[in-house]
Amino acid sequence: MNLTTGSTIAAIDMGSNSFHLLIAERAEAGPSSAYRAEYRTERKVQLAAGSEHGVLQADAQARALACLAEFKEILAAYRPVILRIVATASLRGVANAADFCEQVMYLLGVEPEIISGEREAELVYLGVAAPGDIGQLVVDIGGGSTELALGRGQVLGQGLSVAVGCLSYLRYFPAGRLQRTDFDAATAAARAEFELAAASLSKPSRLQFIGCSGTLLAVEQVLMARNGGGRGIRLAELQELATDLQSFASLGAISYQGLTEDRQSIFASGVAIVLALFGALNIEEMQLSEQGLREGVVKSYLLAASAD
Numbered sequence: 001m002n003l004t005t006g007s008t009i010a011a012i013d014m015g016s017n018s019f020h021l022l023i024a025e026r027a028e029a030g031p032s033s034a035y036r037a038e039y040r041t042e043r044k045v046q047l048a049a050g051s052e053h054g055v056l057q058a059d060a061q062a063r064a065l066a067c068l069a070e071f072k073e074i075l076a077a078y079r080p081v082i083l084r085i086v087a088t089a090s091l092r093g094v095a096n097a098a099d100f101c102e103q104v105m106y107l108l109g110v111e112p113e114i115i116s117g118e119r120e121a122e123l124v125y126l127g128v129a130a131p132g133d134i135g136q137l138v139v140d141i142g143g144g145s146t147e148l149a150l151g152r153g154q155v156l157g158q159g160l161s162v163a164v165g166c167l168s169y170l171r172y173f174p175a176g177r178l179q180r181t182d183f184d185a186a187t188a189a190a191r192a193e194f195e196l197a198a199a200s201l202s203k204p205s206r207l208q209f210i211g212c213s214g215t216l217l218a219v220e221q222v223l224m225a226r227n228g229g230g231r232g233i234r235l236a237e238l239q240e241l242a243t244d245l246q247s248f249a250s251l252g253a254i255s256y257q258g259l260t261e262d263r264q265s266i267f268a269s270g271v272a273i274v275l276a277l278f279g280a281l282n283i284e285e286m287q288l289s290e291q292g293l294r295e296g297v298v299k300s301y302l303l304a305a306s307a308d
Helices: 058-078 097-108 117-128 168-172 180-198 214-227 235-247 261-281 293-307
Strands: 008-014 018-026 035-044 082-087 135-141 146-152 155-162 207-211 285-288
Touching: 008 058, 008 293, 018 058, 018 293, 035 058, 035 293, 058 097, 082 097, 082 293, 117 135, 117 146, 117 155, 117 293, 135 214, 135 261, 155 180, 168 180, 168 261, 180 235, 180 261, 207 214, 214 235, 214 261, 214 285, 235 261
Parallel strands: 008 082, 135 207, 207 285
Antiparallel strands: 008 018, 018 035, 135 146, 146 155
């Protein structure tokens, strides 16, 4: 499709934990991938909840379709000329993924694309990375997987997907219990996965770490409220938070200023994963971005449309 200036396009990211919607308008000036965001929203869906054995649960599908029906009403007001829908670890290797995608197609008229972990990392990097010559490692911790994207400027060098997610790692906290042994087991398991992934990354000596997921943003918000500091995540503050979590006996009891209710149940597993990531990759500080996969999907489409 030949997009003109002002054309409206939309992207839906059906993640394992949250669904994101971005509606954007092609920019009048700038690079071919430039756009102006018209509308952004996200909803907690937990599509992957209960799918440990490779089957989407009926209640998870119902939540997902209800969310998409709401998105459909929003899309009707903007009337985008193109809608792209991507699914990530939420549908990879799931036995009834095709049946669910058929329901989405019936509802929205667009078939979801189930992307690989490597493609997800590529799109995340495209959506987040900033111009310049410095090396950047972009991290997206999702509900079912973590994407690591290494590059320089806006050029991706390597993209990896690691089977570590804040929703899937709830298995280390049986029945919502939160004990030191539970937290340590989750951290150790995640660190082992990240160390294996890090061994294949050709990291430059000078590297900026950028996080872009709801998990990382939630940790940042809690740290800002606790310490009164600026944006970003610093190792010493993260370690203090991990220690403080031991004062709660269950996931449902966790309460921090800055922590939203929809993040409460997965906050401990998220902190364990972030702590493991910092340890495995020797991170002292990480900056956060509000951009992510959906921005990468929009940019990717704009680049492809310009090349046609």
